[in-house]
Structure formats: structure tokens, C-alpha cells
Amino acid sequence: MSAAEAADSGIRCMLMRGGTSKGAYFLAEDLPADPRLRDDLLLRIMGTPDPSQIDGIGGAQSVTSKVAIVSPAAGPDRDVDYLFLQLGVDEPTVSDRQTCGNLLAGVGQFAVERGLAAAGPERTSVRVRLVNTGSTSVASFATPGGRPAYSGTTAVSGVPGTAAAVSLDFAGTEGSVCGALLPTGRIRDEIDGIAVTCVDNGMPVVVVRAEDLGVRGFEPVADLAADTALAERVQSLRMRAAELMGLGDVAESPVPKTTLVAAPRDGGAVCTRTFIPVRPHPSIGVLGGISAVTALMLDGSVGADLFAPPPPGAPVEIEHPSGVLAVEVELDRTCSPPRVGRSAVIRTARKLFDGTVFPR
Ligand code: NQM
Numbered sequence: 001m002s003a004a005e006a007a008d009s010g011i012r013c014m015l016m017r018g019g020t021s022k023g024a025y026f027l028a029e030d031l032p033a034d035p036r037l038r039d040d041l042l043l044r045i046m047g048t049p050d051p052s053q054i055d056g057i058g059g060a061q062s063v064t065s066k067v068a069i070v071s072p073a074a075g076p077d078r079d080v081d082y083l084f085l086q087l088g089v090d091e092p093t094v095s096d097r098q099t100c101g102n103l104l105a106g107v108g109q110f111a112v113e114r115g116l117a118a119a120g121p122e123r124t125s126v127r128v129r130l131v132n133t134g135s136t137s138v139a140s141f142a143t144p145g146g147r148p149a150y151s152g153t154t155a156v157s158g159v160p161g162t163a164a165a166v167s168l169d170f171a172g173t174e175g176s177v178c179g180a181l182l183p184t185g186r187i188r189d190e191i192d193g194i195a196v197t198c199v200d201n202g203m204p205v206v207v208v209r210a211e212d213l214g215v216r217g218f219e220p221v222a223d224l225a226a227d228t229a230l231a232e233r234v235q236s237l238r239m240r241a242a243e244l245m246g247l248g249d250v251a252e253s254p255v256p257k258t259t260l261v262a263a264p265r266d267g268g269a270v271c272t273r274t275f276i277p278v279r280p281h282p283s284i285g286v287l288g289g290i291s292a293v294t295a296l297m298l299d300g301s302v303g304a305d306l307f308a309p310p311p312p313g314a315p316v317e318i319e320h321p322s323g324v325l326a327v328e329v330e331l332d333r334t335c336s337p338p339r340v341g342r343s344a345v346i347r348t349a350r351k352l353f354d355g356t357v358f359p360r
Contacts, residue, residue, distance in 0.1 A: 006041055010356035013045070014110055015057065016068075019102030019347040020158040020283045020322070022059055023066035024357065025110045028083070031069060039094040042067055042087060044359035049092040055360050058089065062254070062276050065089050068103045072116055078127040078136060080111045086254050097247075098177070098203060098255045099132040101286025105166045106349035108139030109148040113351070119143040133176035135202060141166045141349075150350045157323020158283040163348035173202030173287065174340040177255065182337055183245035187300045191240045192233070197302040198245050199295035201329070201340055202287035204256035206241040207295045207302050210273065217262025218271050221321045224280040231278040234258050238277055250277070257285065259292040261303035268317035268324055269308050270296055284320040290327050290343045293318060297331055298338065 014025045024045060032038045043049070046065055047056020058065040067085040074081055084100045087093065108126035111117040117126045124143040129136050142149040142164050152164030174181045178200040189196050197207045210217025213233055215224070224230060238258050242250040250256065254277055262271040274281040274288055284292075293316050296307040310316055315326040330341035 010358045013357040015352040016106035018106035021102035022064040025068045028071035051090045078129040083131040099130045105347035119146040135172035135176040170343040201291040201294040205291040210260035210262045268319040271319040
């Protein structure tokens with residue numbers, strides 16, 4: 001499909017909110033198979049590069065400049081494959097170097113909407129392979145009468161109102177980007193004189209004590225966003241951490257993320273401020289949050305002493321700028337280092353529009 005043809009006839013697209021992110025969902029068959037042509041088309045659809053994405057459907061933030069590409073399962077033990085692409089806002093970048101647990105929240109419903117997965121009469125579980133990382137997730141949600149229900153009573157911090165719950169159960173996330181839960185081979189490293197724990201339980205994350213970067217760790221996002229010196233320190237830390245984690249040059253990559261941790265303030269397990277990659281996240285990513293919590297649960301990690309574990313069986317509540325993200329992480333502590341059993345989270349997702357998008 002040429003650029004002129006795509007601009008003329010448009011591309012079938014569903015816009016969905018998934019958790020605290022928003023993105024364009026496509027069937028792979030509706031996009032060019034050549035990644036170069038596909039990425040060029042997606043940039044024009046999103047309105048990138050432009051800080052306001054005024055001529056596209058992107059929402060001018062990293063968490064609203066996202067794409068989910070869903071295709072029939074290319075292998076056994078799953079129903080669909082989900083490729084996530086992070087598009088830049090003011091830079092013309094398209095990266096497949098991370099997945100997104102928030103957009104994942106809409107993938108099961110999208111698969112049912114497009115006929116890639118059969119819905120049950122009450123509830124449906126869709127087994128999703130996360131193509132970016134090779135891990136899997138089972139997305140379960142209500143399908144009364146065989147159709148996805150979007151309204152419900154579940155609240156997600158950072159999203160107004162309530163919607164239908166989508167439970168996401170993850171497997172195979174441990175080391176799924178870097179090859180090991182502790183990609184540097186150590187529970188702690190020192191970078192620029194600062195102690196960090198580098199972790200990958202589905203998302204490469206560098207965990208740092210907020211006070212070691214000269215902040216308290218519960219500042220409003222706007223204050224952190226205005227702190228250019230902090231952004232420079234975060235960038236230097238993550239570039240060096242990426243080398244130790246085997247990620248190479250990450251100048252144009254959204255990973256690793258950096259999560260600043262502080263003692264909890266609102267009854268949760270820990271207070272966080274996350275950077276994607278150097279701008280403050282309005283909340284915290286799903287797998288980013290799961291990875292950070294996994295690090296904090298390990299003896300000797302940076303921030304382990306700040307972590308207030310919940311009672312047995314209760315989820316870990318991660319405090320973030322717009323509220324709380326509750327995650328479950330099960331560790332097998334009979335291994336050294338411990339192995340991840342399962343991770344899980346409850347999100348909501350909503351179909352916003354379904355139609356044809358016309359690229360610039
Ligand atoms: O970590 C933002 C988000 C994310 C990613 C980011 C995510 C995840 O809030 O699984 O959800 O860290 O880029 O959607």
C-alpha cells in the first residue's frame with residue numbers, strides 16, 4: 001500500500017484506552033507487512049513528530065502515543081499475538097524494545113471485537129503472546145451475551161470513573177527483555193556514585209532511592225517535569241545502567257525506565273515516581289510497576305528497607321502520582337536468586353472509537 005493509497009482509503013483502526021494509556025489498535029493484516037512502511041504510516045497516523053501531535057490521533061504524551069498490533073496466534077498455547085510499538089511524540093521514533101501492560105488490557109476485547117477470539121456467554125479468557133518480550137498473559141473479562149462489556153464498577157487510579165475489570169495474569173516475564181531477573185548479575189550496582197538495583201520482570205527498570213537523586217519522591221509530576229537537572233541525572237544513570245544490563249545504546253530507546261522509590265505515605269507498600277525515559281510518568285506502567293516491586297521484594301535491593309510488604313495474600317499497593325497500582329508478584333524463594341512464579345494486575349479498558357483513520 002503506497003502512502004498516497006493509505007491517505008486516500010484510510011486504515012481500519014480502533015482507539016482504546018488500556019489502563020492508564022491510550023492507543024491505536026490494528027489487526028496486523030490491515031497494516032503494511034514491511035516494518036519500515038508500517039512505521040512510517042503509524043507516525044503519520046499518530047501525528048509524530050510534533051509536540052502537540054495536532055495532525056494525528058496521538059495525545060501529545062508518551063502514554064497516548066502507542067500502538068497495539070494484533071494478529072492470529074502464530075504458535076501453540078495462545079489465542080493471539082500482540083506487538084506493541086511506542087511512538088515518539090516530538091521525535092520520529094518507533095520502538096519495539098518494550099511491551100506495554102496497559103495497552104495489553106484492551107487486547108483481549110479487541111481480539112473478540114475483530115473475531116480473532118471466541119467469546120464465552122459470560123466471561124472470556126484470551127491467551128496473549130507479548131511479541132516484544134516472548135512472555136504471555138491471560139486477559140479475562142466479562143462478555144455478557146458474547147460481547148465485551150466495557151462498563152463496570154472497577155476504578156483505576158489515573159482514570160476518571162469506573163469500568164469493567166480486565167484481569168491480566170502474566171507468565172514468563174522474568175528476564176524477558178534482558179535475559180535475567182537481575183540483568184547485571186548483581187542485586188546492587190553503583191552508577192555515578194548512586195546505588196541502583198537493575199531488574200527485569202517484564203520491563204527493564206532501574207530502581208533508585210529518590211533521596212539519592214536529591215528529591216523526596218512524592219513531588220507532583222509538574223515539579224519533577226520542570227527539574228531539568230534531575231532529567232539529566234536520570235538520563236546519565238539509565239544510559240550507564242543500560243550498558244550493565246546488556247541493552248547497549250538506549251539513547252533512542254524507551255527502556256530502561258527509572259523508578260525513584262521513597263517510603264509509602266498513603267498506606268501503600270512504597271511511594272514511586274517513574275521516568276519514561278526521562279519525563280515523569282503520570283502514574284506507573286504495569287510491567288514497570290511489577291518489575292520495580294519485584295526488585296523491592298529481593299533481600300539487599302535498593303529500596304528494600306523502604307518497602308512495607310502487605311499482609312500475606314494481599315496485593316502490593318504501589319503509590320504513584322495519580323493514586324495506587326495494586327499488583328501481585330509471587331516469588332519462589334527456594335531458588336537463589338528467587339524465581340518469579342506469577343505476576344498479576346487488574347486493569348480496565350474501553351473502546352473509544354472504531355473506524356477508519358486517515359494518515360497525513
Ligand atoms: O510498564 C508506560 C504505561 C507504560 C508501560 C511506560 C506499561 C508497562 O503506562 O507495562 O504499561 O513505561 O512506557 O502504559
